[in-house]
Amino acid sequence: MSWIDEKAHRELSRVREAREMGVYPFFRPFESGGLRTTVNGHAFVNFSSNDYLGLTTHPKVLEAAHKAIDRYACGLSSSRVQATTVAHVELEGRLAKFFGFEKALITTTGYQAMVGTIMALADEKTTLVLDQLSHACILDGTFLAAGTPKRSPEVRFFNHNSARSLERILKSRERENALVLVEGIYSLDGDKGTLREIIEVCERHNAVLVVDDAHGSGTLGTHGRGVLEDLALEGRAPIVVSTFSKVFGGIGGIILGSTEVVELIQHTARSFVFSATLPVPIVAAAAEILTMLEDDGPALVAELHANAAYMRGELIRRGFDLGASNTHIMPVMVRDERKALVMHHMLYEMGVHMVPITYPGVKQGEERLRVNVTRGHTRDEINHALDALEELGTQCEIRVQDRAAPATEG
Numbered sequence: 001m002s003w004i005d006e007k008a009h010r011e012l013s014r015v016r017e018a019r020e021m022g023v024y025p026f027f028r029p030f031e032s033g034g035l036r037t038t039v040n041g042h043a044f045v046n047f048s049s050n051d052y053l054g055l056t057t058h059p060k061v062l063e064a065a066h067k068a069i070d071r072y073a074c075g076l077s078s079s080r081v082q083a084t085t086v087a088h089v090e091l092e093g094r095l096a097k098f099f100g101f102e103k104a105l106i107t108t109t110g111y112q113a114m115v116g117t118i119m120a121l122a123d124e125k126t127t128l129v130l131d132q133l134s135h136a137c138i139l140d141g142t143f144l145a146a147g148t149p150k151r152s153p154e155v156r157f158f159n160h161n162s163a164r165s166l167e168r169i170l171k172s173r174e175r176e177n178a179l180v181l182v183e184g185i186y187s188l189d190g191d192k193g194t195l196r197e198i199i200e201v202c203e204r205h206n207a208v209l210v211v212d213d214a215h216g217s218g219t220l221g222t223h224g225r226g227v228l229e230d231l232a233l234e235g236r237a238p239i240v241v242s243t244f245s246k247v248f249g250g251i252g253g254i255i256l257g258s259t260e261v262v263e264l265i266q267h268t269a270r271s272f273v274f275s276a277t278l279p280v281p282i283v284a285a286a287a288e289i290l291t292m293l294e295d296d297g298p299a300l301v302a303e304l305h306a307n308a309a310y311m312r313g314e315l316i317r318r319g320f321d322l323g324a325s326n327t328h329i330m331p332v333m334v335r336d337e338r339k340a341l342v343m344h345h346m347l348y349e350m351g352v353h354m355v356p357i358t359y360p361g362v363k364q365g366e367e368r369l370r371v372n373v374t375r376g377h378t379r380d381e382i383n384h385a386l387d388a389l390e391e392l393g394t395q396c397e398i399r400v401q402d403r404a405a406p407a408t409e410g
């Protein structure tokens with residue numbers, strides 16, 4: 001056995017254990033797309049999907065993608081530098097207009113968009129300041145930047161969502177320029193970023209704010225323009241990074257900012273320049289969903305929020321602990337790895353898919369089920385999921401009776 005075989009065997013012990021218990025929850029091979037699918041013929045409804053507006057399988061979206069395949073095929077076999085199409089450029093123009101920025105750039109994933117943004121903007125004169133609960137794409141962009149010879153920025157973390165902690169860090173930073181990275185909605189906890197306070201601190205300390213609004217684009221704000229619209233802060237954050245992998249029904253990243261800053265990223269972000277272009281059928285699908293948001297955004301967002309308000313009210317009434325959530329992302333706190341795996345498995349058997357989030361995704365003792373309600377779920381499906389959760393929550397003794405509801409709804 002070589003050391004890599006030994007390493008793999010040692011580090012996969014928890015995976016083996018979950019498989020031996022028959023509760024391994026990941027990489028299930030779905031037999032179709034959409035919120036309702038099967039695995040080996042077993043049908044279930046997906047409550048861990050990020051298809052928040054339920055538009056991924058809309059006939060118009062599928063038709064747009066089919067047409068684009070005929071014209072552009074499934075890929076362009078090159079990076080955007082030499083494989084940009086009119087479809088990319090047109091959609092970039094429309095995204096910039098919809099979200100209210102001078103310029104937009106489409107990348108192949110949201111992860112790449114964030115990694116590339118950080119790598120392009122941070123250098124030896126920069127302090128990168130991160131919320132301690134930052135998504136992996138922010139962490140990885142930061143670690144790559146920090147490991148870049150002769151350009152390595154200072155890296156500091158502030159307490160989650162704490163403007164006071166951020167201010168302390170900004171005051172004591174060692175480098176002249178500060179780039180602060182936060183999220184519109186923190187995806188594992190479902191709580192919104194406290195952006196008003198954070199923006200005020202950034203403005204006081206001449207720091208540039210980057211907002212990752214992967215989960216807020218299309219879900220927050222009356223028109224779905226995201227967390228900045230929701231909190232009446234449009235125009236106050238210079239850069240927003242987002243994704244097509246949630247509301248926009250496919251895959252792909254979005255970088256929004258001023259013309260020159262986005263052009264700088266476009267010409268220097270290594271994750272963008274050295275990776276293949278987003279296929280046009282995906283661009284066409286996202287463009288179709290953008291049209292729906294332009295035409296009917298308020299109604300689509302309101303329908304999502306109606307489902308979210310119902311689900312939240314019922315989860316709380318039935319005694320579940322939703323942690324810090326104040327949006328349509330409502331983690332059901334289990335606080336025990338085995339129970340989270342067992343509950344996931346039993347829910348799955350009952351036709352409800354809720355992925356467990358365990359260490360290292362969250363701290364030990366903060367294990368939870370990922371519960372995302374979407375506009376696409378029917379009331380019957382939501383009620384069935386709630387009944388199943390209540391039955392298992394009682395059996396597993398995870399319910400907290402009489403817990404007060406968080407004040408706001410996303």
Ligand SMILES: Cc1ncc(COP(=O)(O)O)c(C=O)c1O
Nearest residue numbers: 109110111135187214243245252
């Ligand atoms: C907060 C956040 N940022 C970025 C991403 C990455 O987006 P993508 O799936 O487009 O790579 C995700 C997706 O998991 C996310 O949750």
